[in-house]
Amino acid sequence: MIFSTxxxxxxxxxxxxxPIKYSSTxxxxxxxxxxxSPYISRGIIQSKDIINALIEKGYKSYQFxxxxxxxxxxxFWQRIWQKNNLKIYSDFKHVxxxxxxxxxxxxxxxxxxxxxxxxxxITSLKQDGYMHNHMRMYLSSLVCNIGRFHWKKPADxxxxxxxxxxxxxxxxxxxxxxxxxxSKKYIANxxxxxxxxxxxxxxxxxxxxxEAIEQAIYNHKYHFDDSMLVLKTKLPxxxxxxxxxxxxxxxxxxxxxxxxxxxxxxxxxxxxxPSVFKKHPIGENALNFMLKFNQENLNAEIFNGEFHDLIKxxxxxxxxxxxxxxxxxxxxxxxxxxxxxEDLGKYxxxxxxxxxxxxxxxxxxx
Numbered sequence: 001m002i003f004s005t006x007x008x009x010x011x012x013x014x015x016x017x018x019p020i021k022y023s024s025t026x027x028x029x030x031x032x033x034x035x036x037s038p039y040i041s042r043g044i045i046q047s048k049d050i051i052n053a054l055i056e057k058g059y060k061s062y063q064f065x066x067x068x069x070x071x072x073x074x075x076f077w078q079r080i081w082q083k084n085n086l087k088i089y090s091d092f093k094h095v096x097x098x099x100x101x102x103x104x105x106x107x108x109x110x111x112x113x114x115x116x117x118x119x120x121x122i123t124s125l126k127q128d129g130y131m132h133n134h135m136r137m138y139l140s141s142l143v144c145n146i147g148r149f150h151w152k153k154p155a156d157x158x159x160x161x162x163x164x165x166x167x168x169x170x171x172x173x174x175x176x177x178x179x180x181x182x183s184k185k186y187i188a189n190x191x192x193x194x195x196x197x198x199x200x201x202x203x204x205x206x207x208x209x210x211e212a213i214e215q216a217i218y219n220h221k222y223h224f225d226d227s228m229l230v231l232k233t234k235l236p237x238x239x240x241x242x243x244x245x246x247x248x249x250x251x252x253x254x255x256x257x258x259x260x261x262x263x264x265x266x267x268x269x270x271x272x273x274p275s276v277f278k279k280h281p282i283g284e285n286a287l288n289f290m291l292k293f294n295q296e297n298l299n300a301e302i303f304n305g306e307f308h309d310l311i312k313x314x315x316x317x318x319x320x321x322x323x324x325x326x327x328x329x330x331x332x333x334x335x336x337x338x339x340x341x342e343d344l345g346k347y348x349x350x351x352x353x354x355x356x357x358x359x360x361x362x363x364x365x366x
Contacts, residue, residue: 001130003038003163005293007258010039014053019064026070027134029117029197034067037164038129040074042290043255043322046338047071061361069354074169075340076353081168081325088171089152091180098218100148106227108157113142113224115190115204117197129163129285134196137177138188144178145185145217146205147224151178160231160283166254167280167326187213233277233287240269240301240314249320250330251300253282253290257322258297260335266320268300275306276326307331 004010017034025031039045050071054064061068081088106112111119118139125131131139136158143154155174159165175181190207194200205222206213216222247266251257253276270290294300303310307329310316319332327334341360347353 001035001128003035003129003289005289005296007297010036010045014045014050015057017050017054017067019054019059019067023066026066027196029132029135033132035130038289040071041164041166041169042253042293043257043337044293046257047075048338048340051340071340072354072357073350074166076347076350077166077168077172078337079343079353080172085325085328088168088175092172092175093182094180096144096150096175096178096180098148099150101226102150102153103226104153104157104229105143105147105149106225108143108154109227109229115142115193115206116201117193117199118142121197125158125161126283129161129283129289131158131162136173137186138193140174140177141186141188142206143224144174145187146213146222148217149224151175151180153229156231156280157229160281161285163286163289165280165282165286185214185217187217189213231281231283233281233283235272235274235277235287235304236291236302238302238304240303240310243267244315245317246314247318247320248314248316250332251294251298252276252321252324252327254324254326255322256290256293256298257338260322261320264320266318268298269310270294270298270300270302271307271310272302272304273306274304280326 013034013036018032021032022034026033034050036045036050040047051064051068054067084092107114107119108122111122113119113122118135121131121135122139139158140151140154143149144151151174152171155170158174159167159170162170172181177186179185187210188206189210190201190204193206201207208216247264248269249261249264249266251268251270252272294302311331319330320335321327321330321332322335323337341357344353344356344360347356
């Protein structure tokens with residue numbers, strides 16, 4: 001899968017969404033998924049605009065309900081991060097159990113888990129920066145539940161390669177599978193993988209009933225070799241080297257919105273803070289995707305340094321930025337993100353969140 005950085009190509013992809021077909025095929029490897037996640041995660045397009053595009057094409061709400069629900073999952077994770085910040089960096093609701101390793105399985109490096117579909121998708125992820133959401137669940141279940149690895153380092157590994165890497169969605173989804181963010185663990189067997197990923201493999205460690213796999217999680221550890229993966233990001237040099245007292249608007253890895261304040265007289269700067277990428281490193285594909293989009297659409301000057309370094313060097317007269325949990329050190333005029341829904345307060349689960357969304361919609365109609 002090639003992810004274009006052309007705005008017209010992105011909107012063409014939005015125009016081709018078939019939410020009805022998506023609803024029935026989304027869990028299959030070759031299902032009618034949108035491939036829009038990198039653009040959503042980087043803030044290039046907004047989930048609300050995608051839904052509005054479907055409405056403009058004449059689709060009724062019941063026809064795109066499942067598609068909207070999947071977008072709502074992402075917003076749910078974002079709201080959880082916004083409200084809980086660093087709490088999502090560790091076991092969120094429950095202690096993951098059992099855990100035998102706090103490293104990563106070595107098979108992530110060489111695609112050697114022994115499950116053909118999973119290994120094929122690991123290789124593909126490294127090549128093009130994408131992995132089907134259903135496969136992400138299969139992989140994290142194999143790692144955390146069968147291999148008994150703690151979720152954190154494998155989740156960092158996946159984030160490193162994904163073009164749509166998003167800390168909240170990634171961490172909380174891995175925890176949902178591992179049982180530290182859900183009431184039970186997510187389990188997949190070989191039959192399920194074969195069904196949705198067009199394979200016929202058998203006699204694997206997953207070629208068992210769900211009941212047998214669940215018992216094995218607690219009674220038997222399947223051995224995978226450990227690996228201490230080293231993930232680093234090599235950021236580009238700064239192109240922003242001069243200018244004093246200017247108005248500036250800050251883009252970053254989570255905000256590449258080409259429509260944001262586009263008519264301002266502020267100077268666009270792509271701020272790449274080494275501290276952020278040390279904590280959440282990204283790979284070459286993800287880095288180049290961001291830089292290419294900037295070059296073709298934002299033309300923002302690059303500043304490789306911390307926010308306080310930027311202020312010290314250039315003493316901007318005004319600073320504009322979008323709210324995000326990773327921007328807690330920013331100072332200036334904060335614009336809110338373009339949420340799909342108003343803040344819904346407290347909710348104990350996604351389904352509670354979804355009920356509140358439906359209630360909110362009904363109240364607006366009445």
